[in-house]
Amino acid sequence: MPDHNQEQAPQRTDVNELGEFGLISHLTQGFPLRNPSSLKGIGDDAAVIDNGGLLTVVSTDLLVEGIHFDLMYSPLKHLGYKSVVVNLSDIYAMNAQPKQVTVSIALSNRFSVEALDELYAGIRAACDYYQVDLVGGDTTSSPRGLLISVTAIGQGERDKLAYRNGARVGDLVCITGNLGAAYLGLQILEREKQLYLSDPAIKPELEGHDYLIGRILKPEARKDMIEMFAKNQLAPTAMIDVSDGLSSDLFHICEQSGVGAFIEESGVPIHPDAQLQALEFKLDPITCALSGGEDYELLFTISPDDIDKVKYLPDIYIAGEIVPAREGVHLHTRGGNIHPIEAQGWKHFGSSNREKGEG
Amino acid sequence: MPDHNQEQAPQRTDVNELGEFGLISHLTQGFPLRNPSSLKGIGDDAAVIDNGGLLTVVSTDLLVEGIHFDLMYSPLKHLGYKSVVVNLSDIYAMNAQPKQVTVSIALSNRFSVEALDELYAGIRAACDYYQVDLVGGDTTSSPRGLLISVTAIGQGERDKLAYRNGARVGDLVCITGNLGAAYLGLQILEREKQLYLSDPAIKPELEGHDYLIGRILKPEARKDMIEMFAKNQLAPTAMIDVSDGLSSDLFHICEQSGVGAFIEESGVPIHPDAQLQALEFKLDPITCALSGGEDYELLFTISPDDIDKVKYLPDIYIAGEIVPAREGVHLHTRGGNIHPIEAQGWKHFGSSNREKGEG
Numbered sequence: 001m002p003d004h005n006q007e008q009a010p011q012r013t014d015v016n017e018l019g020e021f022g023l024i025s026h027l028t029q030g031f032p033l034r035n036p037s038s039l040k041g042i043g044d045d046a047a048v049i050d051n052g053g054l055l056t057v058v059s060t061d062l063l064v065e066g067i068h069f070d071l072m073y074s075p076l077k078h079l080g081y082k083s084v085v086v087n088l089s090d091i092y093a094m095n096a097q098p099k100q101v102t103v104s105i106a107l108s109n110r111f112s113v114e115a116l117d118e119l120y121a122g123i124r125a126a127c128d129y130y131q132v133d134l135v136g137g138d139t140t141s142s143p144r145g146l147l148i149s150v151t152a153i154g155q156g157e158r159d160k161l162a163y164r165n166g167a168r169v170g171d172l173v174c175i176t177g178n179l180g181a182a183y184l185g186l187q188i189l190e191r192e193k194q195l196y197l198s199d200p201a202i203k204p205e206l207e208g209h210d211y212l213i214g215r216i217l218k219p220e221a222r223k224d225m226i227e228m229f230a231k232n233q234l235a236p237t238a239m240i241d242v243s244d245g246l247s248s249d250l251f252h253i254c255e256q257s258g259v260g261a262f263i264e265e266s267g268v269p270i271h272p273d274a275q276l277q278a279l280e281f282k283l284d285p286i287t288c289a290l291s292g293g294e295d296y297e298l299l300f301t302i303s304p305d306d307i308d309k310v311k312y313l314p315d316i317y318i319a320g321e322i323v324p325a326r327e328g329v330h331l332h333t334r335g336g337n338i339h340p341i342e343a344q345g346w347k348h349f350g351s352s353n354r355e356k357g358e359g
Numbered sequence: 360m361p362d363h364n365q366e367q368a369p370q371r372t373d374v375n376e377l378g379e380f381g382l383i384s385h386l387t388q389g390f391p392l393r394n395p396s397s398l399k400g401i402g403d404d405a406a407v408i409d410n411g412g413l414l415t416v417v418s419t420d421l422l423v424e425g426i427h428f429d430l431m432y433s434p435l436k437h438l439g440y441k442s443v444v445v446n447l448s449d450i451y452a453m454n455a456q457p458k459q460v461t462v463s464i465a466l467s468n469r470f471s472v473e474a475l476d477e478l479y480a481g482i483r484a485a486c487d488y489y490q491v492d493l494v495g496g497d498t499t500s501s502p503r504g505l506l507i508s509v510t511a512i513g514q515g516e517r518d519k520l521a522y523r524n525g526a527r528v529g530d531l532v533c534i535t536g537n538l539g540a541a542y543l544g545l546q547i548l549e550r551e552k553q554l555y556l557s558d559p560a561i562k563p564e565l566e567g568h569d570y571l572i573g574r575i576l577k578p579e580a581r582k583d584m585i586e587m588f589a590k591n592q593l594a595p596t597a598m599i600d601v602s603d604g605l606s607s608d609l610f611h612i613c614e615q616s617g618v619g620a621f622i623e624e625s626g627v628p629i630h631p632d633a634q635l636q637a638l639e640f641k642l643d644p645i646t647c648a649l650s651g652g653e654d655y656e657l658l659f660t661i662s663p664d665d666i667d668k669v670k671y672l673p674d675i676y677i678a679g680e681i682v683p684a685r686e687g688v689h690l691h692t693r694g695g696n697i698h699p700i701e702a703q704g705w706k707h708f709g710s711s712n713r714e715k716g717e718g
Contacts, residue, residue, distance in 0.1 A: 013472035024498055026472065027479045031486060031493040035458045037514060038492040047494035049459060051514045052412020060495060060510055062463045066502040099394045100408060102419045104508060106426075113372035113385065120386045127390060133397040134390040135406035136419060139383050142506075143425040149463060149508040151419055155396060155410045 021343065043256065044164050045093040045240060046154070054155040059090035065145040073189045076115055078217045079148070080122025086243065087152035088130050089221035089296040093241035094163070095229065096156030100135045101127065104149040106142035119148075130223060160230075162239035162300065167257035171237050171301040173320040174310060176225050178269040179246055180285060183292025184277045185212035211273045219296045225316070234309045236300035245293040251329060251343035253301065260327040263341070265334050267319035290331070290341065380702065402615065403523050404452040404599060405513070413514040418449035424504040432548045435474055437576045438507070439481025445602065446511035447489050448580035448655045452600035453522070454588065455515030459494045460486065463508040465501035478507075489582060519589075521598035521659065526616035530596050530660040532679040533669060535584050537628040538605055539644060542651025543636045544568070544575035570632045578655045584675070593668045595659035604652040610688060610702035612660065619686040622700070624693045626678035649690070649700065 015023055028042045039055065040048035046059035063069060063083050071079075084101055091098040103123055107116070127134055132152070192204035206213060221241070229236065238257055240249045246268065254261050270278075270285045278285040301322055302310060310316050320332075329341045374382055387401045398414065399407035405418035422428060422442050430438075443460055450457040462482055466475070486493055491511070551563035565572060580600075588595065597616055599608045605627065613620050629637075629644050637644040660681055661669060669675050679691075688700045 011471075011473055015466075015468070015470065015472055015475070018472060020498065023472070023475075027475055027498070028493060028496075030483060033492045033494070034490060035492050037458050038494055041492060041494040042496070047459065047461065049415065049494070049512060050412075051410060051415050054410040056408065056410050056415050056512075058417075058459075058461065058495060058510070058512060060461045060463055060497055060508070062465050062497045062499050062506075062508060064465045064499055064501050064506075067465075067500050099396050100406065100417075102406065102417065102510065104419055104421045106421050106423050106506060107374075109374070111374065112370075113374055113377060113382070114370055116374070116382075116386055124389060131393060133392045133394050133400060134387060135392070135397055135400040135408070136417060137387075137401070138419055138421045139379065139386070140421050140423055141426050142423050144503055147421075147423075147465060147501075147506055149419070149421060151417070151461065151510045153408060153415075153417060 040163065045090040046096070048094070048161065055096070055158055055161060057091050057094050057096040057154040057156050057161070058151060059087050060149065060151040061087050061090070063148040063150075065147065070193070071146070072193055074217055076118035077122035077125070080119040081126045081218055082122075083148045083150050084123055084126035084130070084132070084152075085219055085221050086296065087150045088126070088132065088223070089241040089243070091152050091154035092221050092223060092226045093239050093298060094154070094156060094161050095226060095236060095239060096154040096161060097226070098130060098132050098152050098154040100133050100153040102136040102151045103134060104138040106140050106147040108142050108144050108146070111146060130221070160235060162236040163256075164238055164240055164253050165256040167238035167253050167259050167301040167322045168303070169259055169322055169324050170304055171322040172304060172307060172310070172318050173250070173261055173263060173322065174300050174302060175242075175246070175269055175297060175317050175319045176222050176315055177295070177297040178271040178274065179242060179295050179297060180278065180288030180292045181212050181215040181271045181274040182219060182294040183288050184274050184281070185209070185214070185216035186294070187281055188212060188277070189216065209277070211271065212277055216294060219294065221296055222298050225298055228313060232309050232313065234302065234306055236302055239298060239300035242295045242297045242299050243293055245291045246299065247290040247341045248293070248343045249299050250341060253299070254325070254329050257322070258325055260323045260325050260329050261320055262323060262330045262332055263320035264332050267317060269317045286331070286333070399522065404449040405455070407453070407520065414455070414517055414520060416450050416453050416455040416513040416515050416520070417510065418446050419508065419510040420446050420449070422507040422509075424506065429552070430505070431552055433576055435477035436481035436484070439478040440485045440577055441481075442507045442509050443482055443485035443489070443491070443511075444578055444580050445655065446509045447485070447491065447582070448600040448602070450511050450513035451580050451582060451585045452598050452657060453513070453515060453520050454585060454595060454598060455513040455520060456585070457489060457491050457511050457513040459492050459512040461495040461510045462493060463497040465499050465506040467501050467503050467505070470505060489580070519594060521595040522615075523597055523599055523612050524615040526597035526612050526618050526660040526681045527662070528618055528681055528683050529663055530681040531663060531666060531669070531677050532609070532620055532622060532681065533659050533661060534601075534605070534628055534656060534676050534678045535581050535674055536654070536656040537630040537633065538601060538654050538656060539637065539647030539651045540571050540574040540630045540633040541578060541653040542647050543633050543640070544571035544573070545653070546640055547571060547636070548575065568632075568636070570630065571636055575653060578653065580655055581657050584657055587672060591668050591672065593661065593665055595661055598657060598659035601654045601656045601658050602652055604650040605658065606649040606700045607652070607702045608658050609700060612658070613684070613688050614702075616681070617684055619682045619684050619688050620679055621682060621689045621691055622679035623691050626676060628676045645690070645692070
């Protein structure tokens with residue numbers, strides 16, 4: 001009888017059991033690519049389509065109120081800007097140039113036209129700065145909250161696109177800018193929000209935190225890097241944008257390239273403000289860089305032959321090396337210890353806030 | 360002083376004041392197209408991108424639980440199927456072939472992996488039937504409800520694409536299949552839902568309504584028509600898919616082409632089941648066809664020179680003619696009356712259900 005019951009009962013697996021990456025791979029298995037124009041499907045920063053000329057590169061993201069943003073501290077204009085930028089970042093991470101975006105929004109009746117104007121002012125600012133065209137979208141109502149879905153479309157040259165699967169043993173691991181700052185900015189905003197909620201008379205103390213808060217509320221995509229790569233004829237062997245944190249994103253490259261890697265703690269760039277703030281929160285700065293996410297910097301690998309090209313370019317840091325898969329993915333700490341690095345997608349279904357970057 | 364106050368008070372315009380089309384045009388003004396690859400931006404069924412080979416055609420839609428679908432009567436598998444089909448329909452309405460889709464979902468923790476499997480089984484069935492590839496997406500949590508964002512990408516030949524702005528005076532207005540059935544199917548489902556909610560002992564009476572209910576829950580896109588156009592070397596001068604209802608969609612063509620039109624009531628195809636059901640609901644069948652929406656049939660115009668090509672093709676109906684703009688957009692009824700036809704987007708912000716098609 002219990003057996004019979006087991007057969008009858010509809011199974012209910014919580015999505016958290018699979019985790020983000022597990023869920024995506026579970027849902028998208030059994031979707032073969034059958035059109036010759038579909039060069040690259042699921043599993044990279046963007047899909048790649050060949051319609052006979054330059055390759056078309058497509059990436060899409062959902063931003064959900066209460067999950068990816070909190071309107072209590074995120075101005076609508078910044079939110080509009082960020083919703084475009086995070087998608088452009090995916091196109092740059094393919095070593096391609098974004099050219100078009102579509103923006104769809106679902107919104108409840110608590111949003112006025114003036115509020116939407118703010119949101120679109122941010123979208124427009126991003127389109128202006130990155131020189132991309134808004135070419136479509138959908139606008140609809142929602143029973144509750146605001147949701148923004150952006151698709152970015154870019155173009156790239158066939159032999160220049162950088163996938164996640166191109167890293168080879170001996171390649172150098174490089175990071176642009178600095179990591180961990182966006183996460184620390186978010187922690188400051190969350191702290192001040194909690195204080196404000198406990199006592200609305202308390203004025204938020206955000207002064208002196210402009211850099212960290214700017215990194216979470218109004219990130220930029222590394223368009224400049226892609227242009228510098230082209231100018232210096234530097235072709236990354238693999239590339240990804242750091243949206244989930246260095247750990248997860250390095251893991252993606254290693255998994256898809258069938259390699260391992262080590263990262264030197266001393267080689268991971270961390271902004272002085274982030275260093276200080278991490279200590280104030282009693283956090284290890286390298287942990288913020290590894291797990292924080294939302295920095296939208298580029299993580300890429302280059303052939304060792306290109307080391308001289310990278311050495312003299314500003315804002316690029318050599319952080320480690322690609323090794324055989326059997327050696328795993330590790331962090332070499334300043335103290336001489338070796339720690340395994342693990343991928344961490346979200347596991348946040350049902351929680352009211354998400355601490356990490358996009359899926 | 361009142362003047363001063365007026366300056367100070369932040370203005371709050373309800374989005375309903377602008378309506379769907381007004382809101383879209385309000386929000387998207389000031390977004391110029393500056394990339395040579397952006398051939399067509401906002402305002403057609405899909406955007407058109409030129410990366411040097413075949414043109415890339417892109418369309419996107421949001422489906423929101425409680426607005427576009429009701430899981431009380433919409434099986435998840437059908438919903439997955441429909442979410443893909445409504446986007447493919449936009450690509451076909453450009454006289455192009457869909458080749459890829461991206462699917463993003465935001466879902467609350469009330470959805471299990473098994474529920475998602477059902478949704479993706481429908482998505483897979485649509486990909487199989489229409490031979491398109493799933494190439495990307497985003498999966499994230501939502502504080503409440505399910506939201507599906509689909510972007511369809513297709514390819515088309517430069518001189519074959521059918522825009523909304525190509526209708527010329529003297530062109531014939533054609534409609535495929537039949538109109539109004541999806542709307543009537545929805546009314547049946549809503550009626551049975553209300554009865555069930557008032558007394559759960561009442562069994563829904565859906566028998567005999569397979570056709571109408573199928574039209575709303577599992578619509579198909581007119582891939583067959585696009586193939587027939589190619590085979591018969593028929594090039595529509597303008598085309599749109601009927602998602603908002605004949606009124607709105609004809610209005611879009613007229614507005615963008617700078618023309619007027621008349622439709623003969625007797626020329627609008629309506630399925631016998633829809634005729635009967637409309638009468639049962641005490642509705643005029645032609646009203647259902649004009650305002651119902653979600654039929655995903657094609658509304659297109661052809662040069663009068665092509666009349667013989669259309670006359671002998673199955674499932675295409677000549678319903679009217681394009682006239683000068685000053686003559687307006689009108690319906691000629693069977694009774695010999697002339698009624699103006701007006702565009703009707705949604706005005707449903709804040710309502711819990713939307714009776715009309717996508718934006």
